[in-house]
Amino acid sequence: MRCPYCDSTRTRVIDTTQSASGVRRRRECKGCQKRFSTMERAILTTPLLVKKDGRREEFNRDKLISGLRTACARRPVSADDLERLVDRVESQIRQMGKSEVPSRVVGDLTIEELEALDPVSYVRYAIVYLGLEDLEAVRAEIDRLLDEGSAG
Known part of the structure; x- marks a missing residue:
């Protein structure tokens, strides 16, 4: 070393x-x-991600963590929390047993995990990932979260 x-x-x-x-x-x-x-950590092969435009690229753990760090800034989410979240996402895509996975699948898994971890960070991430382009769309997503929270 x-x-x-x-x-x-x-x-x-x-x-x-x-x-x-x-x-x-x-x-x-x-x-x-x-x-x-x-x-x-063990180096395990992960499937290639197929982007919207058809390009293929390797799963980039650091890129995902960087985006999550931005969404979780000034929130009670530790670096270990983010590492574990990305570990779970990576494990799920590996368990699919496919050589290629649409990038949308990774985004969907990530957003599910983040919603369970911290709802405020989830909203921040969702604004970009889901393309919530106006306040009404953001409000609808927050209302959905509040409805789920009161039902659970």
Whole structure:
């Protein structure tokens, strides 16, 4: 493992912990004495995503997390919450057993998970994902959430 500060390969592991996302290792560089963390997780193949225009691209976990972070800004949603949400989405698309999945499927799974996690973040995400272009559309979505909340 190379040190991100000085590029030395002389590092040692000082601590290892298991998390939902993989194995986290705390490391120390013998060259500059700085400490840093690394994350290990199994690399599993995920289906290609088929975009609306027919293009195909690989599932990009970081891109999804980035979009979710924006929707969850200043909300009581932790980075671990987002990691677990994306883990569940990724697992569901992998379980489909297909080599290609419409990107819409990933969006639908993501929005379902986000609605259960934090309704305000869900509305923020839905405005972009569902293309809610005016206040009436946003209000209708909020009313739907409120109706579901009072019925449950």
